[in-house]
Amino acid sequence: MIRLLLADDQALVRGALAALLSLEPDLEVVAEVDRGDLVVAAAREHRPDVALLDIEMPGLDGIAATAALRRAVPATRVCIVTTFGRPGFLRRAMEAGASGFVVKDTPARELADAVRRIASGLRVVDPALAAESLVSGGSPLTAREREVLCAARDGGTAADLAHALGLSEGTVRNHLSAAIGKTGARTRAEAVRLAEGHGWLL
Template sequence: MSIRLLLADDQALVRGALAALLDLERDMQVVAEVGRGDEVVEAARTHEAQVCLLDIEMPGRSGIEAAREVSEQLPGVRSIIVTTFGRPGYLRAAIDAGATGFVVKDTPARELAEAVRRVHQGLRVVDPTLATASLLGGPNPLTERERDVLRAALSGAPVATISTQVHLSPGTVRNYLSSAIRKTDTATRVEAARTAQENGWL
């Protein structure tokens, strides 16, 4: 019996390349492809996928959010994050969301296929370099509210605009920003937001 795969990536070329590679494996079959994170659960359910390979940055819902939905709604289905963004914070967030695999897109085809087999067997597969970086980097130091405020700050928007977006008073926004700047050891809110993004904390 072939392992039934769902591929989720908003870039059709990447999806097509992954599908072509994995379909070469005798024990694998790509049964569904989607370009949006909010289409993953329905497609996985409809096509009876057993393993979902998810990109992180997709419209509708991120791969990490999609992995959480798969874990909650389809408990027998496994998820692997396959991403360009090898950031330690993303790895921790993916594992917390219920993903059982995390590999980067330049992983050789043979290793990716082996990762799919291991995850299908109920094992966890994590890129070793990222695992080390994640352990050394420690947990995400930012609170959920600090992350909300920093996401809004990424564009360089003024405090008044940020406060409107996150539904908080300007004074509260300033407090969260100063706390986040301290925790990220940066000098400005934009620097703090970029540092948090680079670490996969947002």
């Protein structure tokens, strides 16, 4: 039996995944959590072969949870199962140690096959997303530029952002200007939108 851990903050989605995967004779869901920061503890307790993680979860996002899980329980392989099929997310998930990346509208039979392949040590990536990721390349943003753009999502002045991030206003303006230039945007709001669309922000 291949033992599975499911992590998704939407109970309906998590329940549907569990029900579908449990229909397979060789798959067993041994744990379910609704927060990213509960993944490692659940994996330590239940020792799953494969963890299926959503990206957007409270506590810890799926990419950070992947990295934490790979450090804490390296025998557990990770497959990201997400609505957000964005090239930037794919690249960052793989860098964090994920073995698979599939979108939630993947047919149940294909998802089960993906889980089996991941459990056997293979990598599985949604082919359309893999192609898009190769074409679009990696994120041009530095970690600090990404942090400033994330903070800018809710609006606020440069002074507000500086206060929230513990930076000077000039530094915030410089990072925003660089991010606007790198995304090819005309405004801060457009830079946020473009970066989110590519999966460069979380």
